[in-house]
């Protein structure tokens with residue numbers, strides 16, 4: 488391309504980017520939703536919200552008050568850094584993926600130890616914090632510090648793949664790189680906070696998964712795809728494995744309930760009903776049956792009545808008798824919390 492043509496092309500691309508940002512900003516100023524984390528520029532609160540929202544829907548985080556409750560329990564970096572496992576997991580109860588809570592505590596400790604309690608603002612310094620990847624670092628820069636940032640989450644990847652009509656799988660290296668490159672090109676360096684919130688919101692309310700609402704899309708005129716419902720393309724299909732879990736419901740003569748304190752990888756520190764081999768308890772009456780999903784597993788949890796056998800069961804390592812009034816204060820994964828609460832009403 489000759490010099491003049493190249494300059495013209497670059498100018499028109501620049502102008503189109505400006506118009507895209509303006510259209511998005513206008514729409515967001517009228518339709519942007521009010522979330523608690525959008526009312527603050529406090530990096531600690533923004534970090535908590537970003538980590539919570541990584542694998543949990545906004546409606547869940549807001550509807551059940553997780554965000555405000557967590558900040559009430561740990562109002563600042565010092566409080567979180569000093570939290571013990573039991574208090575931390577209890578505050579995270581119901582959100583799942585408990586590793587996130589521990590990682591958040593590690594981040595708080597690192598900011599206190601390495602940065603005298605002040606969040607760093609530079610991208611490279613942020614990336615050195617434990618558990619902080621490019622997305623979280625970008626979110627902190629944009630939402631807390633109003634600094635130029637690039638961030639791509641699932642919503643943004645969907646919007647970009649449609650805007651650019653790109654069928655590269657967004658969860659594979661080449662596709663992901665393209666999304667980050669486009670995100671960097673489009674990002675508004677003047678108003679990063681509003682721009683990134685707007686693009687995410689566009690993905691939530693207009694450019695939704697499945698069939699998007701293109702008729703009401705503020706950036707429809709910039710969008711290249713004609714088949715948005717086929718985008719984004721995902722490469723990895725993770726097979727779901729069905730698993731059966733057999734749990735024991737056992738009360739002793741004092742009315743205490745037998746619970747198990749998890750020592751394994753997935754839910755370390757959480758309490759649950761004791762799990763036994765199917766052969767040991769599957770002949771016992773089933774008090775409750777429910778299914779839940781965790782990572783790539785579809786679990787069918789059956790709770791068997793251990794009392795009906797004449798209570799020959801003994802506590803195994805990690806099991807402990809718990810007084811019933813103490814049970815609500817124990818951190819427990821959501822499927823077990825639900826079944827324990829229901830069965831305690833019946834028994």
Ligand code: SF4
Nearest residue numbers: 694701704707710715
């Ligand atoms: S026009 Fe439709 S597909 Fe394109 S960005 Fe807007 S909502 Fe998404």
